Amino acid sequence: MCYAIPGRVKEIEGRKVTVDYFGQERNALNEIYGLRAGDYIYAQGGYVINKIPEKEAQEILSVWKETFFELQEVDLKLSKLDLEAKKFDSRFSRILDRAMEGTAPSASEALYLFNSANREQDQYLYKAANFLRQKYLKNSCCVHGILEISNHCSLNCRYCGISKLNRNIDRYRMSIQEVVEAAGLSIEKYGFKALVLQSGEDPGYGIEDLCYMIRTIKDKYPALIFISFGEVGLEGLEKLYEAGARGLLMRFETSNQQIYENLHPGQQLSTRLLHLKKAYELGYLILTGGLIGLPGQTREDIINDLFLTKELKAEMYSFGPFLPVPGTPLGAKEPIDKDLMLKVLSIARLIDPTEAKILITTAFETLSKDARRQGLMAGANSVMLNVTPLKYRQQYAIYPDRAYQDELIQVQIEDTLSLLRSLGRAPTDLGVVHEKQVFSQKK
């Protein structure tokens, strides 16, 4: 995981680059021709994104230096765990003690934690997850942008507000030029270094259109591009990778085959998983996960979902609550309690402590106003900000009253950075423009 501040290339060995950030080292893969030791670069998601002039880098680093260590201190303080904690039940304590010492819980142990009905134990579980996040991944927090390029979809997932069966929404499809411009704005004006392009499974874009879109963005702007266009086919994945996409956001939604098939008429869980496996083989960073609180879903199912995510070698865990959408077949169901989501995030951290980026999804933030802060204090370390142009954002109505559906990008950024700063976290995917804004608030 790299900081979105300039790093100095310390060493290059083949494609592997060692990057120095104020004496702390990170590794990244290089795709830039002619990179040398001593160059200053931005790296994201394990990739070198671009090279910047030394003078520019020095200016940015001089602004950052003090804050870099200050934030780490705040995070360290907030993530301390009282190891002399109250006496909890012996199995609970044993599982957590072992997790602290580096042994991740088994599926049955994870289920035991999940089934705890003791509020104090739950609070301790969240703290333990936060402790592990700090221990292994320090204070970096991914801040990706997500750009929803079309709400057309040819599928009819039974929980989704933009499925083809919903005749009550206005549909939009951004032109390639609009997408490139919106991506450019996000990268150049707002400083995002990682951007997810998302749509329903929209037959209005062919693979060649999507490849052209990505290639054009990559040619013009330095950023890590993730795709989230649904199942584009294995060949489609290859072409999109060649065009410059380096991450795939595609949730499997549930590992329970029967529930999967009930919810996704005509779709196969095995095909979904094949896409995810192929994408990993091709070199994509995998962002995946599922829905929590689906009708018929058991706690064992959820634990299986978490282990499947790990098995798929996910770079990022993306779990969100099922939110009922009026007018869909599941519209009358009840949403889950937010504490269940916090348990899922914290158990995900215990299961995959050393590497995982764990996302606070917008759906979770829609369920609870304090979700972002609470999730970040329960093992999570990633957020996504919506950079879809406002004129389209409301129409991407996968569920009602989505968080941030009317908020300017700048406002989302300021709120996020202010929260991250209060928790001692450093944003890894936003550029220096915004970090400077945070510093100026400090004075």
Ligand code: SF4
């Ligand atoms: S969940 Fe995705 S694939 Fe399914 S209907 Fe909604 S947009 Fe389409």
